[in-house]
Amino acid sequence: MTVKQVGAWCALAVAFFSSADAAELRGTVRGLGMRRGADAVVYIDAIPGRTFPVPRDHAVVETKDLVFAPTVLPVLMGTTVDFMNRDEMAHNVFSPDKCAGKFDLGKLAQGQSRSHTFNAPCTATLLCSIHPEMEGFILALPTPYFSRLDKTGAYAIRDLPDGDYRVKFWHPKIGEQSQRIKVSGAIMVDFEIR
Numbered sequence: 001m002t003v004k005q006v007g008a009w010c011a012l013a014v015a016f017f018s019s020a021d022a023a024e025l026r027g028t029v030r031g032l033g034m035r036r037g038a039d040a041v042v043y044i045d046a047i048p049g050r051t052f053p054v055p056r057d058h059a060v061v062e063t064k065d066l067v068f069a070p071t072v073l074p075v076l077m078g079t080t081v082d083f084m085n086r087d088e089m090a091h092n093v094f095s096p097d098k099c100a101g102k103f104d105l106g107k108l109a110q111g112q113s114r115s116h117t118f119n120a121p122c123t124a125t126l127l128c129s130i131h132p133e134m135e136g137f138i139l140a141l142p143t144p145y146f147s148r149l150d151k152t153g154a155y156a157i158r159d160l161p162d163g164d165y166r167v168k169f170w171h172p173k174i175g176e177q178s179q180r181i182k183v184s185g186a187i188m189v190d191f192e193i194r
């Protein structure tokens, strides 16, 4: 079966495959370029009537070599993120975004860590008041069904119940793209960014 749609976020092909595990949505995103792939996220948008328990484990973003690492981090909303400074110099972490609570963690010395909890769906920009060139992103998402792209542009969203979903793509330079996909069992969907 082939799905063709007009628009920047285009499903190239849909194929069904048998998997030993439960349902799964996976495939590749083409047209991004290798270097930019790691900053891209594919995720399932909010599912009406479904909520998910807040993860107990904290996620971690480091400031290292004058960058936020990882640059883009997807988390389930409700997740607490620890910001750890691994550089010798001091850093600051703040976000001007309302959906992230416009937080400011102050000055972090080497080895220092401070936390913030992302309670609402948000594409939160992370900035450092000391180094204006630093920029990172936390994607606080409404479902735990998300995947960062690997080096080959592949993504995999596992344990996804059957359903009709809005699949979204996000990249800091490209923005958000969205498409409905019907998931039944294990399904493979390749996308192309135009």
Ligand SMILES: [Cu+2]
Pocket (backbone or CB within 6 Å): 090, 091, 092, 128, 129, 130, 131, 134
């Ligand atoms: Cu800094």
